[in-house]
Amino acid sequence: IAIRHGFHGLTLSVVSACATGTHAIGEAARLIRTGAAPAVLCGGSEAGMHPLSLAAFGNMQAVSRRNDEPERASRPFDADRDGFVLGEGAGVLVLESLARARARGARIYAEVLGCGAS
Structure with missing residues (x-):
């Protein structure tokens, strides 16, 4: 996806079975919160x-x-x-900082306030 659309920055795969999508959201939020990325495309899929x-x-x-x-x-x-x-499914989200979303007048659907994984 990054190569096809010319995205730049960190590219990684989170693998944690059926929790992969949620784990990816937490990792994306961490990257944004620490300033490592202004926006992150994240998601997961399951084909069991x-x-x-x-x-x-x-x-x-x-x-x-x-x-x-x-x-x-x-x-x-x-x-x-x-x-x-x-069942099987997939989902992808674009996450960005609240300030960035407000600055561009985005319709905000949710805010990630925290995440934990063990």
Whole structure:
């Protein structure tokens, strides 16, 4: 992405399984807060649809067994939930300092006030 669009600066990949996207946001916020970058393109993706992953989560009885009603299988806050529904996805954000966003009149959707990872 950096080469194609002519972006300059630090290029790195954060790898922390399903927490990668959130970890990348925290790292981007740190780079902006310390002045290492004025803006950062960050994100993550997850593609866990592999037979080995499916078998592992199945053996742990972590996935929903509502195969006969897939439209109702995902119910994370329901008292009758029976597991999660595995999926794939990706997301990318552009982060910049609050001062920079205000100076250019940006529509501000959120502010990263802190982040922790272990």
